[in-house]
Amino acid sequence: MKYFRRILLVLNIIAAMGLLLSYFAPVINPYKYWQFGILGLMFPFMIFINLFFSVFWLLRKRWFALISLLVIAMGWNAFSGIIGLKLPQSSDPDDKAIRVMSYNIRALSKLANYPTKSPKENKEKFAFFMEENKLPHILCVQESTMPNIKFLQSSMAYPYYCRYPGYNSNTAILSVFPIDNSGVVKFDKGNGDCVWADINLDGKIIRFYSVHLHSNTISIQADTLIKIDNIEKNKTIKGVEGMFQKYKFATRVRYEQAKKIKKHMESSPNPVVICGDFNDTPQSFIYHVLSEGMKDTFKERGIGFGTTWAGNLPGLKIDYILADPSVNVISHDIYRRQFSDHYPITTTLLFQ
Template identity: 30%
Template sequence: MARFVRTFTKRLCIILNAVIAGLFLVACVNAWLHPSKWWFFSLLGLGFPVLLIMLVCFLVFWLMLRSKWAVLSALVLLLGLANIRVFLGLHFATSFKPEKPKGALRVLTWNVHWFDEHNKKNKLRKDYRKNMIAFIKEQNADILCFQEFLELGKSFAYSNTNAIVQLNYPYYYRVIDYGQASGGRFQAGVAIFSRFPIVDTQRVLYPSTENVRAAESLIGVDVQVNGKRIRVYTTHLQSVLFQKNDYRNLEIIKSADDSMVTASRSIIKKLKKGYAARGFQADVVRNKLDSCPYPEVVCGDFNDVPNSYTYFRIKGNRQDVFVRKGSGIGRSFTAVSPTLRIDYILADKAFDVLQYNRFLVPWSDHYPVVADLKLAEE
């Protein structure tokens, strides 16, 4: 009897290990499959961290038993190394220094979530805007890239644009993706502020699909840095557009409520549309980057995880500053899951990546990301 139990348990573990290995490989492959056709693989990619942990556990389990089945997990982990590498930062011994290295270009990207406007319905809210402006000043960045940047119209003294300009950022390019251009009380979009003169600008609008609100634009500015021209892009790719009810649905799914099937359908439908839209937007961004004649930096809220088609498509052969200098998993979105790194700074190989940091501040639903870059010596 005891022998039967041992044999059955071992075979069950082998089957489970094989299933997990297969799902892990599919989650890795999704990085190269366009989500407009292979959206289910993209959904599976969200489970990449869990699958990775389970594979590592199986590897340790088989090694402890000195079993040949350890080879299965080891081989699969080796095949998924490219995905693991962009998921996990290994520079635990490095620390971010507030002082910029000599000749460095400091870039900050942050989805500021309209500053205080999203909190106005909360009667107990604090004045986050003041804290956010003070934080931005403290970082002493040369280039600021913002998503969900709100301006309440030129006639209002409560101007976020003026507040940033007064921090010694006299040059900026801000576009209105939502709101009225002339005299409107509500103007929101992406923005880039610079301490270097902006010599040229460009904007790309993403097409709206299926009556779903489009993402914020892709914008770029050309600046002269130490006598050399570089281009900085920022963008905010398609959001899943979760509402409060969707977050409640996620809780229903987690708690296995009776209405879990209905909740799951609602969530999956929105995720499917979001993945497809971001896939096409990533193609647009990649084409712009590849045609850029200058060393470029692209940053922003991609609304997708590192093992996604969106990330790998935009990244190409560019440097992910988190991979180069970061540690841990680099979570940048505060809601839903602790594994969501969806805000990025990707730099042309013409730059040396000197420093990286992500600041765990509570004033937006995204954490700001900062990097120090330097044009490599020719």
């Protein structure tokens, strides 16, 4: 029994050190030390591991519980990125409040999984969901197709949209307000893309971005590894190594993409709102680059766990809405509906 406790203590110390190092992930460039990107990605899991050890030792009345408890306390501010403790305002302050949704729809491919009689019924189910939850004034989508856009326009009455298929762009912005100007932020490499639109909100021009940063492309490998019948030592080690190498490449590509977007945002003559799938957690350098000087609507008005990924890697928050600091954030909601491998997120904003 004593030997078993020693093993657990060593594992506890390793987990605590991992969590402690992950606190530095947002400020360490992944180009130099990509391993910190991995620690940032693992941040939600390391919290739960350390909580487990804390409870385990407390139940046994051991002072070892302080190891994880102290490390958790040291990074308390970092938890606001994944756990929301802010209640929304009781009601919209006036009719000038704007609802904004960001949604990686994955070409609406998951609608085929719904047990209804036809694709048409599935699309109607999705349209009903959107209407039921107050249709957003501005909808920023990622991984969309032109048929998706036409469906969203026709079923939800969005008269304005911007998308650049010639640029091989899968992001789009749909709006009930006029679009005065629009364009793309071109990336040198990677599979992500970004479009922007200057939207006229009754005389006030706001620049909106719909962003999809380079994917990690590890979800299929992760799905394979977590299946019990595939857990073989050699396969698992090679699979994990492959995932790390993909993440190493992906996080560096995302950093270059994030720099381009940030530079474009800083040159905007109008206040900015950026929506999208960053493919990285709040405890990442990429999030730090894009969110600096912005309001994260989840941190401002989110409640509960901020998970936005609906796949087999639990606890991941990789979708965001970041608003200009002058904006009043009224609410932030995450809808746990699996029309995609992401959950849609919505915020209500009041522009001063």
